[in-house]
Amino acid sequence: MTDRTTAAELRRQIAQTRSQLGHTVEELAAKTDLRGRARARAADLRDRAGAMTVQLRSTAAQAGHTVQEKAGRATHTVQSRAGRATHAVQDGAGRAGHTVQEKAGLAGHAVQSKAKEAALTAQDKAVHARHGLQETTSRGMPEAMRAPVRFARQHPRPMIVAAAAGAVLLAAGVMGRRRAARR
Numbered sequence: 237m238t239d240r241t242t243a244a245e246l247r248r249q250i251a252q253t254r255s256q257l258g259h260t261v262e263e264l265a266a267k268t269d270l271r272g273r274a275r276a277r278a279a280d281l282r283d284r285a286g287a288m289t290v291q292l293r294s295t296a297a298q299a300g301h302t303v304q305e306k307a308g309r310a311t312h313t314v315q316s317r318a319g320r321a322t323h324a325v326q327d328g329a330g331r332a333g334h335t336v337q338e339k340a341g342l343a344g345h346a347v348q349s350k351a352k353e354a355a356l357t358a359q360d361k362a363v364h365a366r367h368g369l370q371e372t373t374s375r376g377m378p379e380a381m382r383a384p385v386r387f388a389r390q391h392p393r394p395m396i397v398a399a400a401a402g403a404v405l406l407a408a409g410v411m412g413r414r415r416a417a418r419r
Contacts (some may be wrong), residue, residue, distance in 0.1 A: 347407065351404045354400070354407045357403060358403040359399065362392065362396045363392075
């Protein structure tokens with residue numbers, strides 16, 4: 237029996253060794269099959285690239301939606317702030333315009349009253365000068381001065397107008413100097 241068991245066991249060991257040798261040969265053949273290994277590797281890489289492409293597209297789409305939402309909110313914020321700034325500028329400009337109008341009106345009234353005062357003063361001075369001329373002409377004025385004095389006595393209006401114009405110019409000069417001094 238020992239021979240039988242030994243022979244049977246030897247057969248079993250031989251079968252097992254053949255099986256192992258077959259597997260080893262298949263593994264060696266698979267390792268030496270570079271084309272097959274390259275194809276398998278390329279297929280694996282294609283699968284991975286496809287999965288990454290899908291993932292990247294999804295991420296890009298999400299990022300695009302996020303950017304659109306943020307840009308919309310930013311646009312709305314900018315428009316709102318610009319509207320508020322526009323209203324503030326318009327209000328300020330309106331107030332400044334009213335202030336300028338008011339000050340211009342007051343300055344206009346002041347100039348008018350000063351011009352009236354200057355005109356009345358010039359008229360008074362012209363009347364006094366006329367009276368003075370009348371008195372001096374009778375006292376011995378040189379002959380060369382008598383004709384213009386006689387004309388001024390007969391036509392006092394041009395003298396009054398000239399005196400009023402001078403008074404207006406004088407008032408305007410005084411007002412200009414005051415404005416220049418304020419600046």
